[in-house]
Amino acid sequence: MNTYTLQIGELTRVLPIVPISDELSIASFVILGDTELVDAAAQLVADRLPPVDVLVTAEAKGIPFIYELSKKLGMARYVVARKSIKPYMEEPLINKVVSITTQKEQVLVLDKSDTEFIKGKRVAVVDDVISTGESLRVLEELVELAGGIVTAKAAILAEGDAAKRDDIIFLEALPLFRRNR
Ligand SMILES: O=P(O)(O)OC[C@H]1O[C@H](OP(=O)(O)OP(=O)(O)O)[C@H](O)[C@@H]1O
Numbered sequence: 001m002n003t004y005t006l007q008i009g010e011l012t013r014v015l016p017i018v019p020i021s022d023e024l025s026i027a028s029f030v031i032l033g034d035t036e037l038v039d040a041a042a043q044l045v046a047d048r049l050p051p052v053d054v055l056v057t058a059e060a061k062g063i064p065f066i067y068e069l070s071k072k073l074g075m076a077r078y079v080v081a082r083k084s085i086k087p088y089m090e091e092p093l094i095n096k097v098v099s100i101t102t103q104k105e106q107v108l109v110l111d112k113s114d115t116e117f118i119k120g121k122r123v124a125v126v127d128d129v130i131s132t133g134e135s136l137r138v139l140e141e142l143v144e145l146a147g148g149i150v151t152a153k154a155a156i157l158a159e160g161d162a163a164k165r166d167d168i169i170f171l172e173a174l175p176l177f178r179r180n181r
């Protein structure tokens with residue numbers, strides 16, 4: 001299997017390169033379960049973030065990262081936009097997104113208690129990877145709809161053209177791989 005070797009701080013990870021379409025492969029970066037990497041990356045991102053009041057991410061792979069980041073920053077609470085509307089949600093705030101890996105429309109949803117928590121606050125929108133930037137854009141829109149002020153955008157990795165962006169904080173660039181057919 002083709003692999004891509006990634007270095008984050010002192011840690012090295014060998015990522016499998018997997019096809020996601022006829023034209024494109026990605027180096028699969030799945031932080032779920034990798035406590036050591038999440039811990040190290042959260043500290044490095046925490047060191048670079050400007051002062052904010054609230055952290056917001058999207059489920060699923062953003063969750064371990066935001067949890068650890070909130071602990072590093074001494075924040076007692078964080079906000080997760082869900083990818084489906086749950087029956088226990090009150091007045092859900094909904095936006096739609098297509099990410100590079102999912103390739104079909106998904107919803108991102110904030111519960112009322114989260115929108116109330118965000119209102120009027122400085123928000124950092126965070127994720128594990130920013131690729132097309134669609135997930136980030138839709139999260140930003142949700143935060144703004146909730147009355148929050150997006151003050152920072154941060155991820156562990158910026159993939160493909162996202163690494164050229166100067167409006168996001170990230171630790172490392174991750175290439176995309178064109179498939180030879
Ligand atoms: O910049 P984009 O092209 O939007 O891609 C980045 C998004 O894709 C991944 O999530 P994914 O859709 O794989 O969902 P998951 O975290 O639920 O696995 C990743 O966690 C980001 O949220």
Ligand SMILES: Nc1ncnc2[nH]cnc12
Pocket residue numbers: 026027028029030100101129130131159174
């Ligand atoms: N390289 C990658 N690995 C896993 N999920 C991703 N989402 C966007 N890019 C990704």
